Amino acid sequence: MNDHAEYYSDDEEAIEAYCVRCKETIEVENPRAVWTRRGVPATRGECPDCGGTVFRMGRTGLHSGEERPAAVQVASNTRTKLAQDTAYINFTEADAELAEQLADDLQKAGIATWLHENVAGDVHWAGGIHPALSECSRMVYVLSPQALDSESMEAAWKFFKSKGKRIVIAQLAPVDPPDAIRRSPRFDMIADYRSAFRQMIQALSQ
Structure with a gap:
């Protein structure tokens, strides 16, 4: 046997x-x-x-048989600083599957990523702004109906906008982005993912 x-x-x-x-x-x-x-x-x-x-x-x-790990807690005195050219992936939990896949593909293309976590305290951290928002130089805003209702995501893109940092939009549904970022480069990830991803790489690299 x-x-x-x-x-x-x-x-x-x-x-x-x-x-x-x-x-x-x-x-x-x-x-x-x-x-x-x-x-x-x-x-x-x-x-x-x-x-x-x-x-x-x-x-x-x-x-089965695997123990659920504790959620990662980021501490200010032990946290490793992100590379300046890291891309901040701004998404809601409903779009987590696409966001994870997008982050994986970006990293394979040589672009480091930080995944936004939609939980209380993620953006407003330790009395200020989350360090990842300050350190990342570019953002991928994952656009969907759920994203438009997310206060955490809104706080993140507004901070990026106020600092003049680059924002690109990964569109998952036929909805309009917030007016303040509607001129940002937008890519339809559902109609043609491969083509949209290639164009996004170019936009993030500018």
Whole structure:
């Protein structure tokens, strides 16, 4: 008998996720259990068709037996300073899957990223502004109906706007961005992710 048989099952449920590049739900290749900085379970893997990274929020069988880590707490006296050219990914929890995939693709393209966490105290931190907002030089605003209702996201882009920092918009739905940033470069990530991503890279690099 195979000593490892207990770890495998022909009936093991396939894990599916939405690939924004292929614009369809696919069966994830090489899935692995991951956790966000807030300790939320998720699964990361690859699309079998385009080879791109896919990300799915929520617990799956891969998380069985794994202990949920504590959310990361950022302390002012131990925090590592971000590189100045880091891109701040500004998103709401409802758009976390796309934001995680976008961040992963940007990092593969050589652009460091910081993922905004939509929790109380994320933007207004230690009596002031979150250090990541001060240190990052560019922002990707993930636009959706939920984003327009997020006070945390609004506070983040308003700070960037007040400092004259570059903001680009990753559009996920046919909604208009806030008036104050409507002239920012906007890229339709749903209609054609690959083309929009290439154009976004160029805009972020200017």
